[in-house]
Amino acid sequence: MAEVVLFHHVQGLTDGIRAFAEELRAGGHTVHTPDLFEGERPATIDDGVAHVKSTGGEVLGQRADAAVAGLPEGVVYAGFSWGGATAQEYAQTRPGARGALLYDACIPITGEWAFGPWPDGVPVQIHGMDKDPFFALEGDIDAARELVETVGPELAELFVYPGDRHLFADSSLPSYDADAAALVVQRSRDFLDKLG
Numbered sequence: 001m002a003e004v005v006l007f008h009h010v011q012g013l014t015d016g017i018r019a020f021a022e023e024l025r026a027g028g029h030t031v032h033t034p035d036l037f038e039g040e041r042p043a044t045i046d047d048g049v050a051h052v053k054s055t056g057g058e059v060l061g062q063r064a065d066a067a068v069a070g071l072p073e074g075v076v077y078a079g080f081s082w083g084g085a086t087a088q089e090y091a092q093t094r095p096g097a098r099g100a101l102l103y104d105a106c107i108p109i110t111g112e113w114a115f116g117p118w119p120d121g122v123p124v125q126i127h128g129m130d131k132d133p134f135f136a137l138e139g140d141i142d143a144a145r146e147l148v149e150t151v152g153p154e155l156a157e158l159f160v161y162p163g164d165r166h167l168f169a170d171s172s173l174p175s176y177d178a179d180a181a182a183l184v185v186q187r188s189r190d191f192l193d194k195l196g
Contacts, residue, residue, distance in 0.1 A: 004076045005090075009048065010048025011173070013034075015171070015172040019171050021033045027189040034064070037055075038063075076101060077090045080169070099125075100124040102124065104140075106144035125187065125191045129163040129166070132168075159187055161184075
């Protein structure tokens with residue numbers, strides 16, 4: 001079974017993120033859910049972005065580093081939106097990643113914002129909605145397509161769901177889409193199961 005570290009989005013470690021982690025645990029996997037906001041749960045995405053800015057990238061980066069410091073190298077890095085970018089950075093830069101699960105986010109692997117090339121042999125699965133104002137309309141979906149094209153379909157999968165909701169797999173938010181979220185959970189568990 002896989003060991004996963006799941007990073008929350010800008011609204012914090014919500015009950016929906018905890019519930020999603022439980023769904024992965026129900027498949028027999030170990031899932032860590034660090035709270036990088038130390039209990040803060042901003043009410044909206046805008047409030048969350050403001051919280052990230054006021055806390056500062058350096059402090060949040062130190063908290064994330066502390067969260068993974070005690071974990072073995074061979075973990076799967078997963079995350080939602082802002083947390084997806086965190087997960088992707090570790091998958092690309094921390095040695096020995098077993099895989100990456102990116103929800104509502106994908107950072108380009110080339111260009112100014114890139115963390116560097118995608119590491120050889122590391123599988124990745126990306127999920128997002130086709131009209132999500134953040135994932136689809138701000139370029140993440142294009143970055144995801146580039147990643148799949150570069151890495152190849154044997155290691156990289158992109159699942160696009162119909163709709164315009166961001167954070168649609170978080171059952172504690174109004175944006176929740178139960179049918180799409182169930183598919184995300186099933187596909188994520190299949191991905192983890194393949195890792196052995």
